Amino acid sequence: MQIANRHAVSFHYTLTDDQGNVIDSSEGREPLAYIHGEGHIVPGLEKALEGRSAGDQFKVDVAPEEGYGPRHQELIQVVPRAAFQGVEDLQPGMQFQGRNDQGSINVTVSKIEGDNVTVDGNHPLAGQTLHFAVEITNVREATDEELSHGHVHGEGGHHH
Numbered sequence: 001m002q003i004a005n006r007h008a009v010s011f012h013y014t015l016t017d018d019q020g021n022v023i024d025s026s027e028g029r030e031p032l033a034y035i036h037g038e039g040h041i042v043p044g045l046e047k048a049l050e051g052r053s054a055g056d057q058f059k060v061d062v063a064p065e066e067g068y069g070p071r072h073q074e075l076i077q078v079v080p081r082a083a084f085q086g087v088e089d090l091q092p093g094m095q096f097q098g099r100n101d102q103g104s105i106n107v108t109v110s111k112i113e114g115d116n117v118t119v120d121g122n123h124p125l126a127g128q129t130l131h132f133a134v135e136i137t138n139v140r141e142a143t144d145e146e147l148s149h150g151h152v153h154g155e156g157g158h159h160h
């Protein structure tokens with residue numbers, strides 16, 4: 001069976017950066033399971049999976065525009081340390097949920113200089129080309145229940 005919309009797909013993957021460093025991997029875990037065509041994985045990877053079958057192994061490079069998007073300078077701001085009241089040991093790399101004109105946004109502390117804290121609302125992988133090595137382990141039609149819940153049930157998916 002070939003991967004198409006409304007199919008439950010399971011696959012193992014290793015994600016690396018431009019230098020070959022592993023960013024994330026399913027190695028030693030269950031395969032990642034998703035419903036194809038629902039936008040649950042980055043668009044470039046979903047496009048590369050389209051039409052493939054269980055047992056297929058391949059590599060694909062996903063440009064930022066088809067991954068986590070380009071970096072946006074306007075999502076980097078300097079805020080006063082006082083905005084982090086109650087945080088004992090504020091350090092770069094810490095993540096928080098903040099608010100902006102569009103609602104809530106996840107931010108990462110990127111720099112601390114005195115009372116000025118630089119936060120970045122870009123996804124940590126924004127602006128990066130994503131290098132995936134993929135092995136498809138299973139392809140089947142998603143059940144009506146999975147489609148109504150919006151996720152795969154069972155192995156590699158959600159367990160109720």
